[in-house]
Amino acid sequence: MLAFxxxxxxxxxxxxITMATLVFFGVNxxxxxxxxxxxxxxxxxxxxxxxxxxxxxxxIIQQFGLFLKGLTRGDFGNSFxxxxxxxxxxxxxxxxxxxxxxxxxxxxxxxGLPLGLVAGLFPDHWGSKTIMAxxxxxxxxxxxxxxxxxxxxxSVSLGWLPSTGRGDTVSVLGxxxxxxxxxxxxxxxxxxxxxxxxxxxxxIRLTRASVRETMQQDYIKFARAKGLSEFRxxxxxxxxxxxxxxxxxxxxxxxxxxxFSVVTESIFAWPGMGKLLIEAVLQLDRPIIVAYLMLIVVVxxxxxxxxxLTYTALDPRVRLGGEKA
Amino acid sequence: MxxxxxxxxxxxxxxxxxxxxxxxxxxxxxxxxxGQVLGLVGESGSGKSVTGYSILGLVxxxxxxxxxxxxxxxxxxxxxxxxxxxxxxGKEIAMIFQDPMMxxxxxxxxxxxxxxxxxxxxxxxxRTEALERAEEALAEVGIPSPKERLYSYPHELSGGMRQRVxxxxxxxxxxxxxxxxxxxxxxxxTIQSQILSVAQKMCETHGTAMIWITxxxxxxxxxxDKIAVMYCGRLVEMGTADQIITDPRxxxxxxxxxxxxxxxxxxxxxxxxxxxxxxxxALGEECAYSARCSKRSAKCAHAPKREVVFDRYLxxxxxxxxxxx
Numbered sequence: 001m002l003a004f005x006x007x008x009x010x011x012x013x014x015x016x017i018t019m020a021t022l023v024f025f026g027v028n029x030x031x032x033x034x035x036x037x038x039x040x041x042x043x044x045x046x047x048x049x050x051x052x053x054x055x056x057x058x059x060i061i062q063q064f065g066l067f068l069k070g071l072t073r074g075d076f077g078n079s080f081x082x083x084x085x086x087x088x089x090x091x092x093x094x095x096x097x098x099x100x101x102x103x104x105x106x107x108x109x110x111x112g113l114p115l116g117l118v119a120g121l122f123p124d125h126w127g128s129k130t131i132m133a134x135x136x137x138x139x140x141x142x143x144x145x146x147x148x149x150x151x152x153x154x155s156v157s158l159g160w161l162p163s164t165g166r167g168d169t170v171s172v173l174g175x176x177x178x179x180x181x182x183x184x185x186x187x188x189x190x191x192x193x194x195x196x197x198x199x200x201x202x203x204i205r206l207t208r209a210s211v212r213e214t215m216q217q218d219y220i221k222f223a224r225a226k227g228l229s230e231f232r233x234x235x236x237x238x239x240x241x242x243x244x245x246x247x248x249x250x251x252x253x254x255x256x257x258x259x260f261s262v263v264t265e266s267i268f269a270w271p272g273m274g275k276l277l278i279e280a281v282l283q284l285d286r287p288i289i290v291a292y293l294m295l296i297v298v299v300x301x302x303x304x305x306x307x308x309l310t311y312t313a314l315d316p317r318v319r320l321g322g323e324k325a
Numbered sequence: 326m327x328x329x330x331x332x333x334x335x336x337x338x339x340x341x342x343x344x345x346x347x348x349x350x351x352x353x354x355x356x357x358x359x360g361q362v363l364g365l366v367g368e369s370g371s372g373k374s375v376t377g378y379s380i381l382g383l384v385x386x387x388x389x390x391x392x393x394x395x396x397x398x399x400x401x402x403x404x405x406x407x408x409x410x411x412x413x414x415g416k417e418i419a420m421i422f423q424d425p426m427m428x429x430x431x432x433x434x435x436x437x438x439x440x441x442x443x444x445x446x447x448x449x450x451x452r453t454e455a456l457e458r459a460e461e462a463l464a465e466v467g468i469p470s471p472k473e474r475l476y477s478y479p480h481e482l483s484g485g486m487r488q489r490v491x492x493x494x495x496x497x498x499x500x501x502x503x504x505x506x507x508x509x510x511x512x513x514x515t516i517q518s519q520i521l522s523v524a525q526k527m528c529e530t531h532g533t534a535m536i537w538i539t540x541x542x543x544x545x546x547x548x549x550d551k552i553a554v555m556y557c558g559r560l561v562e563m564g565t566a567d568q569i570i571t572d573p574r575x576x577x578x579x580x581x582x583x584x585x586x587x588x589x590x591x592x593x594x595x596x597x598x599x600x601x602x603x604x605x606x607a608l609g610e611e612c613a614y615s616a617r618c619s620k621r622s623a624k625c626a627h628a629p630k631r632e633v634v635f636d637r638y639l640x641x642x643x644x645x646x647x648x649x650x
Binding site: 217218219221222223224225226227228229232236237240241244314315316317 | 381383411412413414415416419420422423424427428429430431432433434437441442445446478480491494
C-alpha cells in the first residue's frame with residue numbers, strides 16, 4: 001500500500017511538471033496580452049513599461065525558470081488584469097464551482113442509477129424504452145440550449161426558480177457555500193441540473209448495460225436457486241458489481257464537471273472558476289489561465305487516486321501495489 | 326402416496342425463437358425417490374440442463390415450461406406462485422452449477438453468500454447462528470480451516486474449493502432434492518472424483534435425493550442409482566445404473582458407452598457415433614436418433630411412444646440385444 005502511494009505520488013509529480021511545461025509554453029505563444037492591456041492610444045514608452053512590469057521582456061527560458069521557481073512557493077504570478085495573485089483569484093471561485101459539480105454529480109447518481117437499474121432489469125418494458133429514448137436526448141441536446149430552455153421554463157414562465165447567480169452562502173469549515181441555505185439551493189438547482197443532464201444519461205446507459213450483463217451471470221442464477229428475493233439479488237449481488245464501472249467513469253466525469261462547467265456557468269452567471277477562465281482567455285490573462293489549468297491537473301490526479309482506492313473497496317479482486325493474490 | 330420426492334410427467338419446455346419454437350425438453354417423464362441419485366445423461370443440447378432448470382422455474386426467457394406436471398412431494402410446481410417457488414428454492418430443492426468460477430459472486434465474501442442462503446428462508450436465524458451453520462457445512466464438505474475460509478473472497482479459493490463451497494451452500498438448508506448441473510465438468514480429473522465423493526457422502530448422510538446432470542456416463546456409473554439418457558430433448562432410455570451400464574438397449578446409449586475411452590485396445594481408433602446431433606428445430610415425428618442409428622428401420626419414421634421393456638423405460642423400435650445384435 002505504501003509502495004503504491006509512493007509510486008503514485010511520483011507519477012503524479014511527473015504529470016504535473018510535464019503539464020506545467022506544456023501549459024506555460026502553450027499559453028505564451030498565443031496572442032499579445034500587452035496589446036489587450038494598454039490603452040489604444042498608449043505610446044511606445046508606456047507599452048515598454050508594461051512589458052517590463054510583467055517581465056515579458058526577458059527571454060522565454062528565463063521567464064519559464066522564474067515561473068517554475070514561483071511554482072515551488074505556490075506562486076503562479078499575479079493576474080495581469082486584477083493585479084492579485086492568480087491562484088487566490090481562482091481558489092476564491094473554487095467553492096462555487098465545486099458545489100455546482102457536486103450538485104450535478106449527486107443528481108446524476110440519484111436520478112441516473114435508479115433509472116438505469118429499471119431499464120436494465122426490465123429491458124422490454126415500455127417504461128424502460130422511454131427512459132432509454134430520453135437518455136439519447138440527454139446526450140445529444142447542447143448544454144447551452146437546454147440551459148436557456150430551463151431558464152425559460154422554470155424562471156420565466158413558471159417563476160419557480162431564480163435564473164442567475166449564486167444564492168446566500170454560509171461559512172462551513174471556513175468555506176463559503178450555498179449548499180446549506182434554501183436560497184442557495186434554489187439558485188443551484190437549475191445550473192446543477194443543466195450540468196448533470198449529460199451525466200444522467202451517461203449513468204443510465206452505463207448502469208443499464210452493466211445490469212444486463214450482470215443478470216446473465218451464473219452467480220445470479222445461483223443466487224436465485226438459493227431462494228433469495230429478487231430485491232436482495234439486485235441490492236446485494238447486482239448493485240455492487242454495477243457500481244464498479246460507474247465509480248470509474250463518474251470519477252473522471254467529476255473532474256470534467258469541475259474543469260469544464262464553463263458553458264453552464266456562463267449561462268447561469270454562476271460565479272465559478274469556469275466563468276473566470278473564460279474572461280481570462282478573452283483578455284489573455286496568462287497567469288490565470290496557467291494557474292487554472294495547473295489546478296485542474298491536480299484535481300484530475302487526485303480524483304484518479306481516489307477512484308483507484310474506491311476500487312479496492314468495491315472489488316476484492318483488485319489489490320493495489322501488485323500484491324500476490 | 327408413493328416414495329417419490331419428484332415426479333415429472335410429460336414435461337415440455339419450449340424456447341420461442343424467431344426461427345420457430347425449439348422444443349428443448351419434449352415430453353420427459355421421470356421420478357426420483359427419496360435419497361436416490363438419478364443420473365441425467367446426454368450430449369450438449371440434449372435438454373438435460375433445461376430439464377433441471379425447469380423444475381425450479383429458472384428457465385431464462387424466451388424459454389418456458391409449456392406443458393406437463395412437476396410434482397414435488399405431491400405439489401405441482403408449475404402451479405406454484407413465484408413466492409412459493411422462491412420458498413422452495415434453496416430450502417427444499419437446491420442447485421449446484423457447472424462452473425464454480427462463475428457461480429459465486431466475485432465481489433461478495435463466502436460468509437455473505439452462505440448466510441443469505443440461510444436467512445432467505447428463516448429470517449429468525451441470527452447472523453451468528455447462520456455463521457455457525459455455514460462453518461459446519463464447510464467443514465462437512467472437507468474444507469480445511471472453514472472459519473477462515475468464510476472470510477475469503479471466491480477468487481482466493483481454487484476451483485475445487487469453490488465447488489465445495491457451492492455444495493456446502495446447497496446442503497445448508499438440508500433440502501430434500503439437489504439438482505447438480507454438471508458440477509464436475511469444469512474441474513480436473515482428480516478434483517472431479519473428490520467432488521463426486523463429497524456429494525455422494527452428503528446425500529447419504531442427509532438422505533438427500535439428487536439429480537446429477539452430466540454428459541459423462543463414467544461419472545454417474547459409480548454414483549447414480551438410476552440413469553436416464555436424453556437425446557434431443559427426449560428421454561430415450563431409463564433404468565437402474567446397472568441395467569444402463571452393463572446392458573444398454575437403446576442404440577444411442579450403446580453408442581455413448583462405446584465412446585467412453587478406456588475400453589479400447591491401445592492404438593485402436595476411438596469410437597464415435599457417426600453424424601451430428603440434428604437441429605431440434607427440424608425434428609418431426611421421426612425418432613431423433615434415426616439418422617445416426619445403425620439399427621434404423623422403416624418404423625423409425627414415427628418415434629415410439631414410451632415403452633417399458635424389461636422393467637425399464639425405453640423408446641426404441643429396434644433395441645439392442647433383441648434382434649440380430
